[in-house]
Amino acid sequence: MSDVQQAIAQIADIRAQLAASTRFRGYAPEAVGMIGLLSLLVVVMQIVWPGRFAASDWQIAITWGLLLAGGCAAIAIEAIVHTLRENDGMASPMLFSAMRLVLPAFAVSAAVGGAVLTYAPQVTWILPGFWQMMIGFVAFASYSSLPRNIIWPAAWCLLSGAVGLFLAGHHGSLTPLMAGGPIVVGHLAIAWVISDKERIPHGG
Template sequence: MSFGLHHALREVRELKRHILTKQRFKGYSGRARALGGCTALAAALAIHRGYAPADLASLLVAWGIVLAVSLVLNYGALVYWFLYDEEVGRDWQSLKPALEVVPAFAVGAVASFACIRMGAVALLPGLWMCLYGLGNLASRHVLPRKISWVGAWYIAAGAVCLLWPQWAWSQPLVMGSVFFIGEWLGGLVLHYDEAEGRTIWSFFGLPNLSQSYE
């Protein structure tokens, strides 16, 4: 009887794990996140070494380019997954977890514009880090649970930058390093989750075009 009870509990745990796996969102690419982190660090190094102008307009353009590259990488990988993963079947409902973080980033865009307009640009690094951390935490129910640690990293770093804003803004390596570490950590979390059965990998090595959508 004891053996039967343990067997039943094991089956319940396996069923629960299977359900959680099926609910997990597979549209994000760990490789794309890692490349985005490299872009942030490269921009910070270019500014720090004087290869890029350090005036306000140039800094905003530089970080805007970093954002644009990261969006292309991450959402490009998302589109690739949506089009070519047979399990998705181009079902628009599968994109719901990615769309749920859009309001938070929209608020971030408005807050960023307000800071620039009011001359409080020194608050931007901390603001961006905290909002990015909240986005990671908001996704913890559909991504591997360890993504919560990535969110905590961003929020902790953002809090420090908000408390010492002038230091954070004047040292581009601070923001570059925070996003490099955070995106690599997030990329590793997603990568090891991908290794547990995901077959569509893009933007890091050759994509698997043999599994094209029928």
């Protein structure tokens, strides 16, 4: 490798490191907050009309799976559109750095959810807690590029997801509040954290 190629490779590495540790502003708090409010509406509907919207664990789980998948897609599209509007040369590397965390987590969540819903519907109670924990995992992994306070919603998502998982396993079934309550709080908390423009990411 020539000196020029080595220099280019080093510059690329530096840009990648900067992108991973710089505040990523592509996530729209409005989109995350709307998912939280929509989740609240779903919880209320499942509690008030359980026969229609929460007739079984399978129905509860697939409802939340579709809502979270749609929400993830909306947030990703908003992030991509925001990046395309930016003239900052760091915007694209920062988006790539963020997507390296989000896309694998989404793929794992979709694969596990699809397999359980298709082949093991008797254990669909495992899914909402698992999905909530995956949200917490992504939030923790994004700590270097998001406001420091993201650690609190991340901790909430991990802990509430784990508690929900054990509660559902203990009862052998899901309830709307057990499945959706932590998701509502988690999304609203994340939206609040990323909406504060004055917060500085770790190391910033």
